[in-house]
Amino acid sequence: MRQRRKGNTMAKIDELKAEIERLPGEEFAELFRWLSEKDWERWDKEIEADSQAGRLDFLEREAREEKAKGTLKGL
Numbered sequence: 001m002r003q004r005r006k007g008n009t010m011a012k013i014d015e016l017k018a019e020i021e022r023l024p025g026e027e028f029a030e031l032f033r034w035l036s037e038k039d040w041e042r043w044d045k046e047i048e049a050d051s052q053a054g055r056l057d058f059l060e061r062e063a064r065e066e067k068a069k070g071t072l073k074g075l
Contacts, residue, residue, distance in 0.1 A: 023031065050056050066072040 020028065020031065047056075063072060
């Protein structure tokens with residue numbers, strides 16, 4: 001059953017790809033902008049979740065260590 005679902009998903013993705021290939025340039029550009037925005041939204045949520053879970057704390061520690069050593073570079 002699970003293999004069948006995966007096959008259906010891949011078939012749907014292939015159908016979507018074919019439809020995208022047929023889009024006129026302006027519609028393709030609009031879809032691209034929309035997908036890019038959705039990708040950034042997901043990325044932002046992932047970073048926020050990682051930050052809240054403490055998975056990015058090491059970055060702050062490294063920055064503080066570099067500052068203490070005098071090797072922290074400004075942006």
